[in-house]
Amino acid sequence: MDSKRGKENETECAKITTVLLKSSTGEFDLESILFLKLINLGIYDLGCVGECINLERLDLSGNNITNLGPLSPLRRLLVLNLSANRISNLEPLSSCESLQSLNLSGNVIPSVDNLHALKSLWKLESIRLKDNMYNYTNPVCKNSSYRTLLLEMFSNIKVLDGERVVGRGSNLYQLCKDIDDTIKAGLYKNGHLSELAECKPWVDDGFWEIKRSNNAIIDEAYKHFSDVLHECRLLNSRAVHVISQNERNLSLKGQPKQYAV
Template identity: 80%
Template sequence: MDSKREKDQDTDFTKITSVLLKSRTGEFDLESILFLKLRGLGICDLGCIGECTNLERLDLSGNNITKLVPLSSLRLLIVLNVSANRISNLEAISSCDSLQSLNVAGNLISSIENLHCLQSLRKLENIRLKDNTYNFSNPVCKNTSYRSSLLEMFPNIKVLDGERVVGRGSDLYQLCKDIDDTIKAGLFKNGQLPELSEPWVEDGFWEIKRSNNAIIEEAYKQFNDVLHECRLLNNRAAHIISQTERSLSLKNQSKQYAV
């Protein structure tokens, strides 16, 4: 009976606790957690998540969350995904000054007025209130002036509902354009062709630089997360193989002794 009760408690994720956070991240100090993914766990109470004050990326999609109040202390949060919940008020995240990307698709946001509180977030450049891929939306999206109103409210927005709204195209396009311009500038410098042995770009031009763009940052982080998970799976597989080999070895030894 006791073991059954303990098992039920282990699978009860309705409230975020320090035990849950530490078990999910492997961190002993909540302030050390930088990235947190708690998808589809049935969470309805954010509990102590506000103590993760250095959190930069948070995924709480697919839960039963209605209130975001504990998130108000996350001043370093860059990416927040709370899609597919039951949220109607975003006031709590108006203090998340570093927020660049926000996904609230599939919630209960009913009017444009409910979004006014986000206007203080000067770094916000990616907002998603509907996602056609998963058929997520919000009541506000039915408003005929929804898109134009949001673009007027948030002049710095670059991506709305997954569609680019400003700029001359993708980051790849801009990169290619920069390379092309550099080549042209190098070829016709002073009206003469440069010596082939000389580089046509400045030192460090091809070095990978971290971008401030929330979309690129999120893709970069997700890629690293996948690599991290692959390493964990590899370690677990190696451990299981080692245990199995050891078990087989012991069985063979016992058989030899039996003979």
């Protein structure tokens, strides 16, 4: 009975209608809708979503969307999440001229050539084709050089697949490596522990502070950061479990064998 009801609900939400938009946002006028979140509803027809011409943030993740045509009128759209759908053709997004952040992970984009449709989006700063947290990817990601090709194609990209490619975040790996090398070189000299030179700050004051702005990718960055923290906690929990098991096994091996007399 529950499964039947679930299918009925999916059918009701398979197409975006005026009724669905008004009921999910509480707005009477479609042009008043600025933020819209319709996730995991089995949507395959975007219907009248293009009438929300002032839309700034749109989340349609976890649906069955293939045709993005109805999104073409959304020229004020800043953030668009289309993860976990069935999208291969990106042409309709070429008119979304204000787009800054785009999540396409978990779709069926076959090659880098399919991304040429987005070259006109000069404000695009964040694009995601792969999300390891949810095991989302695209066929194009199998190309070992797709990241390089993408960065060449989009000169303004700052975040690719959730990783900073320019700016403060991109310096983190090199910073950690420099710190590690410095510690290794400074701790020991001629095989003996040496006194460390006068410590200096690794980075300037305020380096780690997040500067608030109206940039649309900030919200997406917070989400990515939360996902990374969650994944770290999971990995830590697994590591503790494995270490505990290994310690138990080693302690058992170290015990003298007892023989029955």
